[in-house]
Amino acid sequence: xxxxxDIRRRIRSVKNTQQVTKAMKMISAVKLRKSQERxxxxxxxxxxxxxxxxxxVGRIKxxxxxQPGPAAQAFLSPREEKRIRLVVVASDKGLCGGFxxxxxxAASAFASECQAEIVHVxxxxxxxxxxxxxxxxxPAGEYLNIPLTGFQQVVTEISKGAxxxxxxxxxxxxxxxxxxxxxxxxxxxxxxxxFPMDLDRRAEGRDAVEVSHLLEPDPNAVLExxxxxxxxxxxxxxxxxxxxxxxxxxxxxxxxxxxxxGEMIAKLTLTMNKIRQASITNQxxxxxxxxxx
Amino acid sequence: MSQSIKLEVVTPERxxxxxxxxxxxxxxxxxxxxxxxxxxxxxxxxxxxxxxxxIQEGQKHWITVFGGFAEIGPxxxxxxxxxxxxxxxxxxxxxxxxxQRALKLLKDAQTEHDMAAAQAKLNxxxxxxxxxxxxxxxxx
Numbered sequence: 393x394x395x396x397x398d399i400r401r402r403i404r405s406v407k408n409t410q411q412v413t414k415a416m417k418m419i420s421a422v423k424l425r426k427s428q429e430r431x432x433x434x435x436x437x438x439x440x441x442x443x444x445x446x447x448x449v450g451r452i453k454x455x456x457x458x459q460p461g462p463a464a465q466a467f468l469s470p471r472e473e474k475r476i477r478l479v480v481v482a483s484d485k486g487l488c489g490g491f492x493x494x495x496x497x498a499a500s501a502f503a504s505e506c507q508a509e510i511v512h513v514x515x516x517x518x519x520x521x522x523x524x525x526x527x528x529x530x531p532a533g534e535y536l537n538i539p540l541t542g543f544q545q546v547v548t549e550i551s552k553g554a555x556x557x558x559x560x561x562x563x564x565x566x567x568x569x570x571x572x573x574x575x576x577x578x579x580x581x582x583x584x585x586x587f588p589m590d591l592d593r594r595a596e597g598r599d600a601v602e603v604s605h606l607l608e609p610d611p612n613a614v615l616e617x618x619x620x621x622x623x624x625x626x627x628x629x630x631x632x633x634x635x636x637x638x639x640x641x642x643x644x645x646x647x648x649x650x651x652x653x654g655e656m657i658a659k660l661t662l663t664m665n666k667i668r669q670a671s672i673t674n675q676x677x678x679x680x681x682x683x684x685x
Numbered sequence: 686m687s688q689s690i691k692l693e694v695v696t697p698e699r700x701x702x703x704x705x706x707x708x709x710x711x712x713x714x715x716x717x718x719x720x721x722x723x724x725x726x727x728x729x730x731x732x733x734x735x736x737x738x739x740i741q742e743g744q745k746h747w748i749t750v751f752g753g754f755a756e757i758g759p760x761x762x763x764x765x766x767x768x769x770x771x772x773x774x775x776x777x778x779x780x781x782x783x784x785q786r787a788l789k790l791l792k793d794a795q796t797e798h799d800m801a802a803a804q805a806k807l808n809x810x811x812x813x814x815x816x817x818x819x820x821x822x823x824x825x
Contacts, residue, residue: 436699436700444729444756606728609715609730618754621754
């Protein structure tokens with residue numbers, strides 16, 4: 393009889409867990425929708441911005457008349473990458489499948505392979521902070537528990553800081569490692585170089601003709617506002633990608649957990665019924681044999 | 686040379702407009718308006734606050750734009766605006782309410798900073814009203 397009691401208790405506990413995972417799945421679905429809406433809205437803008445900056449930077453590079461100001465320097469007069477700043481974007485909470493593990497694995501691989509010295513690490517999310525601690529990298533910037541509305545501020549801080557550091561010769565490049573949002577159930581850890589810009593992928597279609605852009609009214613003034621805006625847009629996109637990925641991953645993980653809990657309940661219920669049936673059969677046999685005697 | 690220009694207007698919130706048009710004119714940040722016909726030389730410039738128009742099949746259409754950048758090529762104009770609305774998405778009631786609020790703020794403004802903020806708000810609402818052909822917009 394003790395077996396029956398135990399199984400009943402276990403079923404109850406699994407049911408409770410299932411309720412929690414179901415609730416978490418619902419919450420993630422709502423949060424996913426919010427992040428995804430913003431991401432999907434921003435992507436075309438970011439894409440166009442990238443296209444435009446690529447075209448402009450590709451053509452005016454090496455133009456002696458352009459005297460880049462502090463913010464535009466990073467794009468127009470790249471140096472050898474000896475010291476870099478790295479932004480690692482993960483989540484604050486766990487229970488989201490391979491989301492953190494994947495992006496942090498990519499970050500570890502990047503850190504050990506990269507030739508340059510990582511002089512400045514920014515971490516977004518508690519999991520990224522723990523990762524940095526484990527790798528003995530002291531994060532210079534820690535952004536924990538940032539709500540969706542706080543992204544803009546983080547982005548501004550990082551982009552301003554990075555531009556100033558480049559200008560002061562402290563860093564030569566800015567990298568971001570984050571989860572790219574493919575769909576609600578698929579994320580790809582991605583290493584993205586914000587500046588200096590890789591121009592290899594530039595030669596596409598209508599760009600074949602090399603014409604110089606006129607920058608009006610003043611080339612330096614335009615670049616000085618355009619390029620920081622580009623850095624901010626890209627960083628914001630990266631944060632949103634990561635946020636949407638996180639909620640997508642958590643939703644998928646919680647869906648799986650709820651299903652597993654359901655299966656477990658079914659199995660336990662079957663065992664419980666078997667034991668109950670066995671005990672009833674036993675009792676009947678006892679009564680029958682008692683009556684016979 | 687192509688006979689039309691591909692006009693694209695995007696904001697961080699959403700893609701606003703994308704189509705082939707015959708002519709575009711938009712406000713710049715510092716030097717009046719920029720008019721573009723097919724085959725324009727490549728230019729990159731800053732966009733100001735105001736009304737953009739494009740001509741499509743002989744018809745003039747208006748779009749509001751607020752700040753940002755424009756990239757112009759022989760066959761395309763890409764506007765990366767901070768904010769922008771086509772006539773379909775423009776909320777006239779909100780613009781009118783915003784104008785009333787701005788006027789009140791302008792009256793109550795204490796510091797120069799408040800004054801500038803209220804003025805900017807008033808300008809934005811007037812641009813929107815003007816776009817919709819509202820009488821208040823034409824005093825602008």
